[in-house]
Amino acid sequence: MRYSQILLPTLKENPAEAEVVSHRLMLRAGFMRKLTSGIYTYLPFGLAAIRKVERIVREEMNRAGAQELALPMVQPADLWIETGRYEKYGPELLRFKDRHNRESCLGPTHEEVITDLVRREIHSYRDLPVNLYQIQTKFRDEIRPRFGLMRGREFLMKDAYSFDVSDEMAEVSYRKMYEAYKRIFTRCGLEFRAVEADSGTIGGSFSHEFMVLAKTGEDTIVVCKNCDYAANMEKAAVRPPSAPAAVDMLEMTKVETPGKRKVEAVCEFLNIEPADLVKTLVYIADGLPVAVLVRGDRDVQEVKLKNLLGVADVALADDKQVFDTTGVPTGYLGPRGITIKIVADLEVAVMRNFVVGANEKNFHLKNVNMDRDFTVEAVADLRQITPDDPCPSCNGRLELTEGIEVGHVFKLGTKYSEAMQAVFQDSDGLEKPFVMGCYGIGITRVVAAAIEQNHDQNGIVFPVPLAPFQAIILNLDLKDAAISRAAEDLYQSLQDLGVETLLDDRDERPGSKFKDADLLGIPFRIMIGKRFSKDGVVEVRRRRDGFTEEVSIDHLPGILQARIAAEISG
RNA sequence: CGGGGCGUAGCGCAGCCUGGUUAGCGCGCCUGCCUUGGGAGCAGGAGGUCGUAGGUUCGAAUCCUACCGCCCCGACCA
Numbered sequence: 001m002r003y004s005q006i007l008l009p010t011l012k013e014n015p016a017e018a019e020v021v022s023h024r025l026m027l028r029a030g031f032m033r034k035l036t037s038g039i040y041t042y043l044p045f046g047l048a049a050i051r052k053v054e055r056i057v058r059e060e061m062n063r064a065g066a067q068e069l070a071l072p073m074v075q076p077a078d079l080w081i082e083t084g085r086y087e088k089y090g091p092e093l094l095r096f097k098d099r100h101n102r103e104s105c106l107g108p109t110h111e112e113v114i115t116d117l118v119r120r121e122i123h124s125y126r127d128l129p130v131n132l133y134q135i136q137t138k139f140r141d142e143i144r145p146r147f148g149l150m151r152g153r154e155f156l157m158k159d160a161y162s163f164d165v166s167d168e169m170a171e172v173s174y175r176k177m178y179e180a181y182k183r184i185f186t187r188c189g190l191e192f193r194a195v196e197a198d199s200g201t202i203g204g205s206f207s208h209e210f211m212v213l214a215k216t217g218e219d220t221i222v223v224c225k226n227c228d229y230a231a232n233m234e235k236a237a238v239r240p241p242s243a244p245a246a247v248d249m250l251e252m253t254k255v256e257t258p259g260k261r262k263v264e265a266v267c268e269f270l271n272i273e274p275a276d277l278v279k280t281l282v283y284i285a286d287g288l289p290v291a292v293l294v295r296g297d298r299d300v301q302e303v304k305l306k307n308l309l310g311v312a313d314v315a316l317a318d319d320k321q322v323f324d325t326t327g328v329p330t331g332y333l334g335p336r337g338i339t340i341k342i343v344a345d346l347e348v349a350v351m352r353n354f355v356v357g358a359n360e361k362n363f364h365l366k367n368v369n370m371d372r373d374f375t376v377e378a379v380a381d382l383r384q385i386t387p388d389d390p391c392p393s394c395n396g397r398l399e400l401t402e403g404i405e406v407g408h409v410f411k412l413g414t415k416y417s418e419a420m421q422a423v424f425q426d427s428d429g430l431e432k433p434f435v436m437g438c439y440g441i442g443i444t445r446v447v448a449a450a451i452e453q454n455h456d457q458n459g460i461v462f463p464v465p466l467a468p469f470q471a472i473i474l475n476l477d478l479k480d481a482a483i484s485r486a487a488e489d490l491y492q493s494l495q496d497l498g499v500e501t502l503l504d505d506r507d508e509r510p511g512s513k514f515k516d517a518d519l520l521g522i523p524f525r526i527m528i529g530k531r532f533s534k535d536g537v538v539e540v541r542r543r544r545d546g547f548t549e550e551v552s553i554d555h556l557p558g559i560l561q562a563r564i565a566a567e568i569s570g
Numbered sequence: 571c572g573g574g575g576c577g578u579a580g581c582g583c584a585g586c587c588u589g590g591u592u593a594g595c596g597c598g599c600c601u602g603c604c605u606u607g608g609g610a611g612c613a614g615g616a617g618g619u620c621g622u623a624g625g626u627u628c629g630a631a632u633c634c635u636a637c638c639g640c641c642c643c644g645a646c647c648a
Contacts, residue, residue, distance in 0.1 A: 012597060012609065013582050017641060037640065092647080109648060143571085143646050151647080159648085197648095207648085218647090315645075408648050440648055476607065511608040518608090529607060539607095 001469070003504040008045050010516050020216050022451040023148030025460050029519050038145025038153030045520070046447075048468030050156060053446045054135055056187050056465065057158050064180040066131040066160050071113045073137065077103030079112040083419040088312075094141045106139040111416050111438060114161045118434060119422035125165045128424065128434075129173055133160035135443060149448040150218070150404065156443040163434040165426060167413070170435040174411050177439045181210050181407050184441070189463025189567075190450055193403065195221050196231040198303050207410040210441075211403030212449035221403045222385055226396025233400070234303035236385040237392045244350040250367040257364045261331025263296045266364060270355060273297075277355040278348050278368070280333040282322045282340070286311040289325040292382060293335055293344040295351065299384040308343065308380045332357040334365060335374040344370065345382040404449040405442075412436040451521075460521025461543055464567035469502040471560060472522040474513045476529030478505070486553055487528045490538070493557045499564060518543065523567070524560060528553075 008030040017034065018024040026032055031046030042050060058068065077095070080086035086093075086105075094106040107113065114132060122130065135158045145153050162173035178194065185192045190212050197209040209232055211221050220233040231237075260266045263274050277296035282289050283305060290309065292300050306314050322330045326338050334356035335342050348354075353367040370376065385392075387400050417423070417433035426432050447466070454461045464470060471494060475487040491503040502522065504513050510529065517525045527539040531550065538556055541548040551559060 009580090011581065016576085016582070019642070034640090090646090111648090140647085144642095144644090146642085157648095209648095313646095405648090410648065438648070442648095474607095479606090509606050509608090509610070511606085511610080514608045516609085527607080531607090 001502050003472075003502055003506050006044055006502070008043070008520075010519055018148060020147045020150065020452070021455055022150065022216070022448040025451055025455060025519070025521075026148055026448070029460055029521070032149070038142060038151070040149065040152060040154075045468050049447050049450075049462070049466055050443060052466045052468070053188065053443050054156075054158075057135065057184055057441055057443065060180045060184045060187070061133050061158070061160060063183075064131070064176050066133045066162075066180075068134060069132050070134050070136060071107070071110045071117075073107050073139070075105055075107050075110075075113055077105060079116055079420075080105060083112055083416055085112070092140050092142065094139055108138055108140040109440075110134070110159055111161065111412075111436075112420070115416045115420045115422045115434075115436070118161075118163055119417075119420060122163065122434075123424055125424055125426045129162060129164045129169055131160055131162040131173060131177075133158060133439075147216075147448070149444045150452075152444065155445065158441040158443055160439040162437040162439070163417075164437075165424070165432070165435070167435055170411060170413070170437055174409060174437050177409050177437065178208060181409060181439070181441070185210055185212070185406070185446075187465055188446065188450065189465050190406075190446075191453060192406070193221060193223060193230045195223075195403075196235050197408065198232060198234045198307070207408060209405050210407035210409075212406050212446075212453055213401055213403050214449060214452040215402050216452050217402035217404040219403050219405055220400055223399050223401060224391040224394060224396050225399055226391060227394040229391050229393040229396075231392075233384065234301060238346070238381050238383060238385050239390055239392050239395075240381070241347050241350045245352055247352045249369045249372060250353050252365055252367045252369075252373055254358055255364055255366055256362060257332075258362045260362075260364075261329075266355065267296070270364070270366070272355060276353075278335075278351065280335055280338075280357060282317040282325060282333065283314045284317050284321060285309050285314045289317060289321070289340045290314075291326075291333070291335060291338060291340055291342045293342065293348045293376065294383050295345070295347050298345065298347070298386075300345075300382055301384040304380070304382050305343075308378060308382065326359070328357070328359045329361055332359060332361055332363060334359050334368075335370075335376065336365060336368065337374075342374070342376040343378045343380065343382065344376045346379060347383065349379050404445065404452060406446045406449050407439075407441040409439045410437060412438055455521070458515075459519035462521040462523060464523045464564060467521065467523050468500075469520075469522050470500045470564050471524040471526060472502045472504060472517050472520070473526045473528065474504045474510070474517060476510045476513070476527060478507055480533065483528050483532055486532060486538070490526065490528070490553060490556065494560065497557050497561045499557070499561055524563070526556065526560075 010030050011028040014024055015027045018027055030043055032040040032042050034040050077086055093108055096104055098104050138157045139154050142153050145151055164170040164173055192210055192212045194208050194210050197207045222236040223230045257266055257269055260269045267274055274296035278293050279296050281292045283292055294300055302314050319330050325340055337359050349370055356365050356368050358365045387398050391398055414433040414435055417436055423431045423433050450466050451460050473487055473491055477483045494501045523543050525541045531537050537550040538553050539548055539550050
C-alpha cells in the first residue's frame, strides 16, 4: 500500500475524548473515528489490525475442529422469552419492534439463536459433538461505554458454542477450546494469563477468563508466584483460616466510644488493631437487607456475597437504608441483637474477643465471640483476597496484577438446551438435552489490549503478528530519482516476498515520516535517503527497541523476510 | 441512574465571570517561495448556524430556562 493513497489520518495532538492510552493512540494513528458514544468506524489501518486477529482466531478455531457460520444479528424476542432472558438480561439488550409490531432485539450474544438452530437440525448422538462459531458484530447497550474499543457498545466478537452428548464429553470440548485460546493469544504475541473466573449471569459450572496483562486493565487478577494458580479477584478463594487461637473467651463488656464511627477511629480510641475488630456492613440484596461480617481490615467481595445469597444484585446500603432496616446509625452497627439476616466471613468464626458495634449510638462491645454472643445464618468465604494471603492451591506467595479480559470460556451444561427443549436421541433411544459450552473472544478488544500492552511515548509498538503492515519504507527524498527508484524497487520486491509493506511516498519532510512511522507502530522501518546516495545502503530500524542496522539494498528483502517469519512463528 | 466536567473552524484551546466594531490563537488544510535525517521558515488564503430551542436586552458566544450530545468517577459488565 502507498501512504499517499491510503486513508490514514494521523493526529499530532491528543483528542480530548480519549483518556486511556489505547484509545488515544487508536485515534491518533488513524485507526478509527467515533460515530457516537461507544460506536466507531474502523478506518483501513485499524481494520487491517482487526483482520489480523480475526485470521489467527479463525485458523485456530478451525484447527480445533469448530465450524464457522453466521448467525443473524436481529433476533425475535420469542427466543429470549423461552429462556427467560428477555426479562433477565436487562436494558443492555436493545429491544425494538419491527413494522409488524413484532418484538425484536439486537443480539448481544447468541445462545438462544444457536440452540434454536441445533434443536431443529441435530437429532442424533451420531451427529455430536459439534462446535459452531461466528465472528460478528455484537451490540450491547452498555450503561457506560468507555475507553474506546475496550468497552464499546458495538464490537466484534468471535463466539463459539459446543454441543455434546454428556458432561464428560462437554468437558473435552471445553478443554479443546481452552487450548485453542492459549494458542490464539500466544500467536497474537500477547502476554496473558488464563484465570479461574466467576461464571456470572450466563450460568454454568465453571469458566476461565483469558486476561491480557496491562496496567489499565479493568479487572484485577491474582496469580501465584510459585504454581500456575491464577484467578479473577472476584473468584479467588481465600484459604480457610486455621482453627481458632487457643485463647480463652473473655467476658463481653460494653464500652463508650463517643463519635467513633470509622474502624480506624474506634481502633485508635480503644487501642486495638483493625484485625481485632469485626465490621458489620449492610447490603441490599435483591431488595432485602443482609448484614455481612468481616474483619476490620478486610473488604467484602461482592460477587462472592452475591453467589452465597443466590441473588442477582447486591449493593452496599447507604446511611439511610442502614438506619431504616436496623434502627442503628452507621458506625455503631453490630451483629448482636439486630433482626436482619447475618452472614459472616470464615475468618470471623475463628476470631476471639473482638470488638463490634453495640447497636447503640456511641457504644461498642468488647470481647465478643461468635456463637456465644450472636449467631449467623451462614459462614462463608466472603472477603477479597489480598497479596498477603497464601495461594489457595499451593500455599505460595500471591501477586495481584491488572488484566483486560479478552476471552472467556464457559461450560454451560444444559441451562439453555433444557429451557428450549433442545434434545437429541442417545444410543439407547432416550431423549437428552445437549450439554453445551460457549466460548467468546472480543476481537476488537484484543486489538485495544495489544496496544495497552505494547506502546511507548512515541506511539504503538505492534507485535508483528498483529501489525497492519510488517514494514514501512520511508522514501526520504522524493526528488532524488535514484532514491525514489530504489524505494519503488524495494517496495516491489518486498511485496513479491509476501512482506506486507507500506511505502511512505508522501511529499513530506523526513521528520514527519519518522514521527508517523513510530506512531503507527509498524515493526520494521526501512529508510532510504542520504546513506543510500552515499554508500548504497538502506537502514532498517526495529520499532520495538530502536535497534538500527545498515544493510545493502539487495540483501534487505531476504533478511527482513526471515526476521518477520521468525517473529510470527515464535 | 447518581456525582463531576465539557460543547466556539478538521483537531487542541482562549474569549464568557464584568453583554457592545469584523469571534481569536496553535496545529492541520490550500497557493507560492524556500527547505529537506526526528512533526522547518516566510508570504498569502480558505474554513464558524459559537450544540439546539426559547427568553432577557437597543444589542447575546457571553446573562436566564429547557432540551440534545460528549467525556470522567460510581453503580453495571459472557
